[in-house]
Amino acid sequence: MEHMKVFNTLTRKKEEFIPIKEGEYKIYVCGPTVYNYIHIGNARPAVIFDTLRRYLEYRGNTVRYVSNITDIDDKIIKKANEEGVSFDTVARKYESEYYTDLDGMNVKPADARPRVSDTIPEIIDITQTLMDKGHAYKTENGDVYFRVHSFAEYGKLSHQPLEDLESGARIAMGEIKESPVDFALWKASKPGEPQWASPFSAGRPGWHIECSAMSKKHLGETIDLHCGGEDLIFPHHENEIAQSECASDKIFAHYWMHNAFLNVDNQKMSKSLNNFFTVRDISKEYGYEVIRYFLLTAHYRSPLNFTREIIAQCKSSLERIYTAREQLDFLMANTTGTQDTIKAAADKAKADFISVMNDDLNTADGLSKIFELVTAINTTGTLQTKQALEYAATMFDELCGVLGILYNRKTDEIPQQVKDLVAERSEVRQAKNWKRADEIRDELAALGYEVKDTPQGPQILNK
RNA sequence: GGUGCCAUAGCCAAGCGGUAAGGCAGAGGUCUGCAAAACCUCUAUUCUCCAGUUCAAAUCUGGAUGGCACCUCCA
Numbered sequence: 078m079e080h081m082k083v084f085n086t087l088t089r090k091k092e093e094f095i096p097i098k099e100g101e102y103k104i105y106v107c108g109p110t111v112y113n114y115i116h117i118g119n120a121r122p123a124v125i126f127d128t129l130r131r132y133l134e135y136r137g138n139t140v141r142y143v144s145n146i147t148d149i150d151d152k153i154i155k156k157a158n159e160e161g162v163s164f165d166t167v168a169r170k171y172e173s174e175y176y177t178d179l180d181g182m183n184v185k186p187a188d189a190r191p192r193v194s195d196t197i198p199e200i201i202d203i204t205q206t207l208m209d210k211g212h213a214y215k216t217e218n219g220d221v222y223f224r225v226h227s228f229a230e231y232g233k234l235s236h237q238p239l240e241d242l243e244s245g246a247r248i249a250m251g252e253i254k255e256s257p258v259d260f261a262l263w264k265a266s267k268p269g270e271p272q273w274a275s276p277f278s279a280g281r282p283g284w285h286i287e288c289s290a291m292s293k294k295h296l297g298e299t300i301d302l303h304c305g306g307e308d309l310i311f312p313h314h315e316n317e318i319a320q321s322e323c324a325s326d327k328i329f330a331h332y333w334m335h336n337a338f339l340n341v342d343n344q345k346m347s348k349s350l351n352n353f354f355t356v357r358d359i360s361k362e363y364g365y366e367v368i369r370y371f372l373l374t375a376h377y378r379s380p381l382n383f384t385r386e387i388i389a390q391c392k393s394s395l396e397r398i399y400t401a402r403e404q405l406d407f408l409m410a411n412t413t414g415t416q417d418t419i420k421a422a423a424d425k426a427k428a429d430f431i432s433v434m435n436d437d438l439n440t441a442d443g444l445s446k447i448f449e450l451v452t453a454i455n456t457t458g459t460l461q462t463k464q465a466l467e468y469a470a471t472m473f474d475e476l477c478g479v480l481g482i483l484y485n486r487k488t489d490e491i492p493q494q495v496k497d498l499v500a501e502r503s504e505v506r507q508a509k510n511w512k513r514a515d516e517i518r519d520e521l522a523a524l525g526y527e528v529k530d531t532p533q534g535p536q537i538l539n540k
Numbered sequence: 541g542g543u544g545c546c547a548u549a550g551c552c553a554a555g556c557g558g559u560a561a562g563g564c565a566g567a568g569g570u571c572u573g574c575a576a577a578a579c580c581u582c583u584a585u586u587c588u589c590c591a592g593u594u595c596a597a598a599u600c601u602g603g604a605u606g607g608c609a610c611c612u613c614c615a
Contacts (some may be wrong), residue, residue, distance in 0.1 A: 241541095304615080311543095315603080335615095338615070340608080378551090380609080390551070391552085394561085394562095396563090439554075439555095441562085442553090442554050442561080444554095445562035446562085530575080
């Protein structure tokens with residue numbers, strides 16, 4: 078069995094991606110904190126790792142894919158208090174909006190989409206285990222902290238010596254910790270905060286413990302891959318490793334993948350710079366699919382710059398793919414050709430596509446392989462047999478499907494009214510009545526259709 | 541200060557030791573009643589700069605310059 082290669086943050090090397098059980102991958106992706114609409118930066122891991130999943134499935138594997146919702150968090154609580162509603166009112170709203178955006182970008186629903194608020198017993202359980210094993214301690218006010226110095230491998234993901242981390246760490250107001258690097262597993266609740274009963278105190282979980290608990294609950298103690306944005310490497314993922322491995326005495330995840338950040342006008346997105354874009358707003362202007370396409374145009378470990386100019390370019394590029402696909406359908410219905418050389422071109426595109434995707438998910442190169450097939454189709458057109466074109470179309474759809482693009486094709490039956498207008502237009506064109514012909518084109522446009530005149534007759538496009 | 545990453549045409553971007561993929565934009569042409577799309581040709585003798593290694597470097601090494609990230613619960 079051939080495996081793709083991925084860059085493993087743990088070893089900082091490209092490695093063969095070998096699952097625990099051949100043909101089955103267990104993947105956990107850190108999801109968003111739901112206190113607002115997601116921004117385009119949030120969309121990057123969602124789309125990239127969805128593409129990884131699609132690719133692994135395309136290559137014949139089964140994938141168990143889990144992505145969480147962080148619905149207990151300071152920012153959510155703050156927003157809820159501002160609006161005078163409960164935290165879960167805020168969380169449920171933006172969770173729902175998040176899924177609307179994911180659906181818009183053609184991200185397949187995860188097999189499990191756990192919420193922190195539904196995982197409290199498991200969180201308490203791990204916390205208790207860590208305390209029992211001496212990896213965690215409780216303070217007077219009811220907080221529970223992880224004892225970082227009890228885990229010798231701490232820092233193995235971020236590749237930072239503990240001393241350096243220690244010098245950079247801060248102690249927040251009111252924290253009483255043995256070491257500045259220790260982090261909260263459980264926080265005793267303060268007034269105005271949601272709380273859950275626990276053996277430690279009435280309180281709520283810390284940030285990092287939730288992913289350890291949800292990953293274990295839905296995928297087991299050891300998984301194949303854990304991924305997320307590169308900012309999560311430290312402290313979030315480092316801490317997850319510490320918690321999970323100390324609790325289970327097993328490897329938490331064999332592979333770690335992290336996507337680079339997305340910038341706007343070459344600057345970090347931030348509210349103060351006023352360069353903050355939500356997926357929702359961009360989708361209204363350009364459509365969701367262009368966002369997905371855009372995210373695939375660069376390698377996931379490279380920084381990606383977002384500007385309106387670049388998005389506009391992506392829209393044109395995507396258009397070329399759509400046009401070729403529509404052309405393919407038209408050709409299949411009208412070709413009189415006898416060749417089948419397009420089959421070889423399609424086979425080559427597929428083989429090349431697999432080759433570049435195997436190399437650490439090179440989606441940018443993957444797209445270029447689709448464009449090579451586009452050119453082959455556009456060049457050879459009516460010379461090919463119907464069967465050969467069908468073969469190419471199947472391959473075309475396969476590859477686009479792996480990248481998750483080309484999902485907005487209009488496949489509705491063309492209305493009789495439109496067909497009649499096109500027929501009338503053909504007649505008046507025969508009579509060289511160009512005025513009426515152009516009128517009809519306008520009428521068709523008003524109905525949402527476009528007509529192109531080709532040597533094989535009029536091609537009707539649903540726009 | 542510690543740890544990493546990046547620099548390829550007007551724009552986006554792959555390539556990572558063997559002589560510059562792909563897309564967008566642009567110019568000219570073909571086709572067309574006009575369109576649209578498509579096709580053909582052109583658009584980096586060169587990969588930020590300077591040294592070095594090598595038969596061979598955008599690709600490796602050293603240095604410089606510029607940009608970015610993490611070490612601050614931001615994907």
